[in-house]
Structures are given as C-alpha cells and as structure tokens.
Amino acid sequence: MTVDWWTIGLQVINVSVLIWLLSRVFWRPISAVISRRQQEIAARFAQVADGQKQLEADRAAVQKARDGFDEERAHIIAQARQDAESERTAILAKAQQDASALQAGARQSIAQEEADSRARWHGDAAALACDIAGQLLKETGSSDVARKALFDKLLTAISALPDRERTGLRDGFAFVSASAPGPDDQGAYETALVSAVGGHPSITWTTDPALVEGFAVKTPYLTVASNWQADLVRIREALSHAGN
Incomplete structure (x- = not known):
C-alpha cells in the first residue's frame, strides 16, 4: 500500500484551516453568548438570593409584628380582666355598703318607732293614771x-x-x-x-x-x-x- 503524503498533508491543512475558521467564526460568538447567558443566570441567581433574603426579612418582621400583636392582645385581655374584677369588687363593695346603710336605716327606723311607741304608751299610761287620780280626788x-x-x-x-x-x-x-x-x-x-x-x-x-x-x-x-x-x-x- 502506497501512502500519499501530499494528500495527507493537504487534509491536515484543511482540518487546521477548518478548526481555525470554526474558532474564529463560530466558537467565539457561541462562547460570548454562553458567557453572557452565564452572567445573566448569575445575575438572576443573585436577584433570587436577594429576594430570598428580603423574603426572610419580611417574614421575620411579620413574625415579630405577630408576636407583638399576641403580646398586646394578651395585655389587653389581662387589663380587661383586671378592670372587670376591679369593677366587680367595687360593685360588690357598693352593694354591701348600700345594704349595710339600708339595714342600719331600717334598724334606726325600727328603734325610733319602738321609742315613739314606748313614749306614746308611757304618755297614755301617765295620762290615764293622772286622769284616774284626778277623778278619784274629785270624788273623795x-x-x-x-x-x-x-x-x-x-x-x-x-x-x-x-x-x-x-x-x-x-x-x-x-x-x-x-x-x-x-x-x-x-x-x-x-x-x-x-x-x-x-x-x-x-x-x-x-x-x-x-x-x-x-x-x-x-x-x-x-x-x-x-x-x-x-x-x-x-x-x-x-x-x-x-x-x-
């Protein structure tokens, strides 16, 4: 078998030229596009990461606000219970005071009525006794x-x-x-x-x-x-x- 070195040499040259042409005409634009796409993807990832951070920050703020709402609600409920208990105690104390006043007034009224009755009885008894004595003196x-x-x-x-x-x-x-x-x-x-x-x-x-x-x-x-x-x-x- 005879090797045609000229043919091989020409093919090598053709391949070299083709590779050079591909690297100059085809590969550089594709590399540039790939690089640009990589940069865009990296920027998108950075935006997503920033968004994720902002989302986490917003979530933390919402949770903090929610905790504040829960604390404020608990404080309001506790204050309302305390106010209700104070009002209930005041109402009970006022009712007890009014009841005591009514009871004291009733006792005083009853005592006064008893004293008036005793005074009337004694007055009537004294008048009757004096009338009887006067009548007896007149008769005797x-x-x-x-x-x-x-x-x-x-x-x-x-x-x-x-x-x-x-x-x-x-x-x-x-x-x-x-x-x-x-x-x-x-x-x-x-x-x-x-x-x-x-x-x-x-x-x-x-x-x-x-x-x-x-x-x-x-x-x-x-x-x-x-x-x-x-x-x-x-x-x-x-x-x-x-x-x-």
Whole structure:
C-alpha cells in the first residue's frame, strides 16, 4: 500500500484551516453568548438570593409584628380582666355598703318607732293614771289640812318670785280656787296674799273645779299655781319623760 503524503498533508491543512475558521467564526460568538447567558443566570441567581433574603426579612418582621400583636392582645385581655374584677369588687363593695346603710336605716327606723311607741304608751299610761287620780280626788274630796298645805305652798311660790314679778302682782290679779271659799276663809286668804305681795292689790275671786283642789294666782303675764291639777300635770310629764 502506497501512502500519499501530499494528500495527507493537504487534509491536515484543511482540518487546521477548518478548526481555525470554526474558532474564529463560530466558537467565539457561541462562547460570548454562553458567557453572557452565564452572567445573566448569575445575575438572576443573585436577584433570587436577594429576594430570598428580603423574603426572610419580611417574614421575620411579620413574625415579630405577630408576636407583638399576641403580646398586646394578651395585655389587653389581662387589663380587661383586671378592670372587670376591679369593677366587680367595687360593685360588690357598693352593694354591701348600700345594704349595710339600708339595714342600719331600717334598724334606726325600727328603734325610733319602738321609742315613739314606748313614749306614746308611757304618755297614755301617765295620762290615764293622772286622769284616774284626778277623778278619784274629785270624788273623795280633800281635807282642810290638804287645802291649807296647798295654800301655804302658793304663798311660798309667790314669795320666791323675782321682785319684778312679785311687784307686778300689786297691780291686781285673779285668785282662782277649786271651790268657792267661805267668808272667813276668803278673809284669811286675802290677808295672807296681801302680806305676801305687798301693797293693796285688787283681787278678783273666781272658781275652777278643774283644779280639783288648790289655788292659782293669775295675771295676763303670770300664773302661780298650787293645786292638784298642776301636780297631776307635773306627775304626768315626769312619768312620760321617765318612759323616754
């Protein structure tokens, strides 16, 4: 077999030229395109990485906000519960205070009613007792000793008057007795009264059976009494006050 070195050499040259042409005309543009695409892909990856970082940051911010919302909600709920409990406690305290006030008012009202009732009972009892005593005294009458004692008591009361009031009796007064005195008794009464008052008073003689027994000296401005009616009134007032 014979080797044609010229043919081989030409083929080698042709291959070399073809490789050179491909590297100059075809491979460089393709390499440039590939390089550009690689750069674009790298830029896209960088954008995706940045977006991923931003997404993570946004997610962290959202989670932080959510945690803040949860904390704020828990705080609001706790505050609302505390306010509700405080209000409930205040309402219960106010209700208890009002109930205590009502109870105290009721007790005071009941006590006042009981005191008023006791006072009325004592007053009625005292009035009844005095009425009975007065009626009995009227029915049984009195003795000269009792009448004299009442008149002496009247003279003592006149003597104990202040000078101005006792002097005022000198202008005249009414002498009231439970029953009309006889002439001798009237003379004795007049002498004793003039001596107690002094001067020459004008005496008006009147009777009032309501006195039961005893006497009274009266002017438009003054009354000096010594009679069983006055004594019964004082006893009645004393009994009424004793009941209070």
